[in-house]
Amino acid sequence: xxxxxxxxxxxxxxxxxxxxxxxxxxxxxxxxxxxxxxxxxxxxxxxxxxxxxxxxxxxxxxxxxxxxxxxxxxxxxxxxxxxxxxxxxxxxxxxxxxxxxxxxxxxxxxxxxxxxxxxxxxxxxxxxxxxxxxxxxxxxxxxxxxxxxxxxxxxxxxxxxxxxxxxxxxxxxxxxxxxxxxxxxxxxxxxxxxxxxxxxxxxxxxxxxxxxxxxxxxxxxxxxxxxxxxxxxxxxxxxxxxxxxxxxxxxxxxxxxxxxxxxxxxxxxxxxxxxxxxxxxxxxxxxxxxxxxxxxxxxxxxxxxxxxxxxxxxxxxxxxxxxxxxxxxxxxxxxxxxxxxxxxxxxxxxxxxxxxxxxxxxxxxxxxxxxxxxxxxxxxxxxxxxxxxxxxxxxxxxxxxxxxxxxxxxxxxxxxxxxxxxxxxxxxxxxxxxxxxxxxxxxxxxxxxxxxxxxxxxxxxxxxxxxxxxxxxxxxxxxxxxxxxxxxxxxx
Numbered sequence: 001x002x003x004x005x006x007x008x009x010x011x012x013x014x015x016x017x018x019x020x021x022x023x024x025x026x027x028x029x030x031x032x033x034x035x036x037x038x039x040x041x042x043x044x045x046x047x048x049x050x051x052x053x054x055x056x057x058x059x060x061x062x063x064x065x066x067x068x069x070x071x072x073x074x075x076x077x078x079x080x081x082x083x084x085x086x087x088x089x090x091x092x093x094x095x096x097x098x099x100x101x102x103x104x105x106x107x108x109x110x111x112x113x114x115x116x117x118x119x120x121x122x123x124x125x126x127x128x129x130x131x132x133x134x135x136x137x138x139x140x141x142x143x144x145x146x147x148x149x150x151x152x153x154x155x156x157x158x159x160x161x162x163x164x165x166x167x168x169x170x171x172x173x174x175x176x177x178x179x180x181x182x183x184x185x186x187x188x189x190x191x192x193x194x195x196x197x198x199x200x201x202x203x204x205x206x207x208x209x210x211x212x213x214x215x216x217x218x219x220x221x222x223x224x225x226x227x228x229x230x231x232x233x234x235x236x237x238x239x240x241x242x243x244x245x246x247x248x249x250x251x252x253x254x255x256x257x258x259x260x261x262x263x264x265x266x267x268x269x270x271x272x273x274x275x276x277x278x279x280x281x282x283x284x285x286x287x288x289x290x291x292x293x294x295x296x297x298x299x300x301x302x303x304x305x306x307x308x309x310x311x312x313x314x315x316x317x318x319x320x321x322x323x324x325x326x327x328x329x330x331x332x333x334x335x336x337x338x339x340x341x342x343x344x345x346x347x348x349x350x351x352x353x354x355x356x357x358x359x360x361x362x363x364x365x366x367x368x369x370x371x372x373x374x375x376x377x378x379x380x381x382x383x384x385x386x387x388x389x390x391x392x393x394x395x396x397x398x399x400x401x402x403x404x405x406x407x408x409x410x411x412x413x414x415x416x417x418x419x420x421x422x423x424x425x426x427x428x429x430x431x432x433x434x435x436x437x438x439x440x441x442x443x444x445x446x447x448x449x450x451x452x453x454x455x456x457x458x459x460x461x462x463x464x465x466x467x468x469x470x471x472x473x474x475x476x477x478x479x480x481x482x483x484x485x486x487x488x489x490x491x492x
Contacts (some may be wrong), residue, residue: 007436075368087176098307101146112154124321139313155202182268199273218370229265240378298352298382301328321469345414350424352382
């Protein structure tokens with residue numbers, strides 16, 4: 001049996017981002033086509049790293065036989081792979097940069113530093129202090145022995161971004177360069193417009209840059225489970241596309257749905273922008289024979305990776321406010337300063353979740369196994385499916401029993417427009433089955449680690465200074481208001 005870590009051991013040059021395809025194959029009309037040797041013309045490849053090989057059959061060399069690949073705990077990874085991270089300064093971009101650099105990749109990154117600006121604009125801050133990007137890169141060099149190349153480039157600045165891609169010629173891209181906040185997108189027409197413009201124009205620029213300057217590269221785009229919404233029919237949330245045996249029945253007629261995109265039902269203007277990004281990527285893979293993996297990611301929480309634990313100077317940002325903080329992170333911060341843990345409405349809303357450590361593992365496994373040319377692949381990236389109530393309870397219990405805190409839980413008016421009672425079945429099989437993923441963390445251990453970090457005096461002071469931002473005020477129906485408490489002192 002193949003070691004799950006080497007899930008891509010049998011893959012061939014079809015999947016290598018460092019090859020250029022020759023011959024008369026054209027599957028651009030359908031990004032879901034099954035790739036095979038063309039009936040007419042010989043299908044061959046040329047390795048850009050080992051030109052001395054000349055043209056050869058793409059099925060003749062597998063990753064484990066290729067001298068350009070190294071075995072890692074995440075699978076066979078292209079030695080010195082040039083990976084460009086878009087949004088490197090962010091919560092996820094920075095830990096991924098550190099991890100890839102430690103694995104021996106050449107890491108390049110851009111960021112317009114907009115997240116820092118927008119967080120400050122709302123009167124909030126990261127409660128784990130972070131240095132400038134240059135300070136962080138210097139710390140990574142000194143403490144981890146790695147080199148990271150960073151440019152302060154806005155992905156929406158087409159000319160500057162295209163020039164950087166042409167210079168680097170990345171073999172893989174990771175698209176994190178988006179405004180990641182549903183509440184922010186709902187605050188006003190200005191914030192909605194900024195979210196839609198930044199997220200959609202950025203992704204569109206990326207696809208054209210790949211077409212023109214890095215057509216053999218693979219691309220991983222961060223989507224979100226929120227694109228699917230919460231279907232009240234109970235329909236499972238399949239991984240992007242309906243399975244081959246799915247059918248639609250109407251009257252006496254029946255049609256296959258196999259390979260069709262699963263319907264999207266975005267729950268904010270932020271999620272609308274993510275759905276647009278999905279279609280931009282899906283169509284680009286078809287039009288230009290690009291390689292793409294769309295990650296429908298659950299809510300990410302925590303701050304625990306080996307690289308981040310090395311030294312505080314390597315901190316990733318950690319937001320706890322209503323606009324930028326994810327729910328578990330915010331709950332822990334509320335407990336630390338003695339504020340009630342606030343759940344919206346009934347608290348029975350169900351979502352998928354994943355720790356930052358597991359999210360990083362997933363991304364590297366996907367980078368280690370790029371799709372075939374023209375292929376648009378989708379994975380649902382979650383490890384736990386829980387209600388908001390089920391999240392608040394262990395936070396309160398651990399805070400009380402292990403950290404001598406006195407947390408309370410209360411229900412408040414729901415600022416969002418959403419179903420509070422709904423079925424939620426997430427299909428998330430591909431990461432384990434196709435990419436060898438196995439979760440290395442769990443909810444309660446990650447909560448404990450967050451408590452340890454946020455109980456430190458410096459962090460606790462920053463949370464206290466941002467106390468007012470812990471409580472939601474932004475209404476999906478428009479405007480802001482102080483939300484009434486519906487039920488206080490819930491049991492846990």
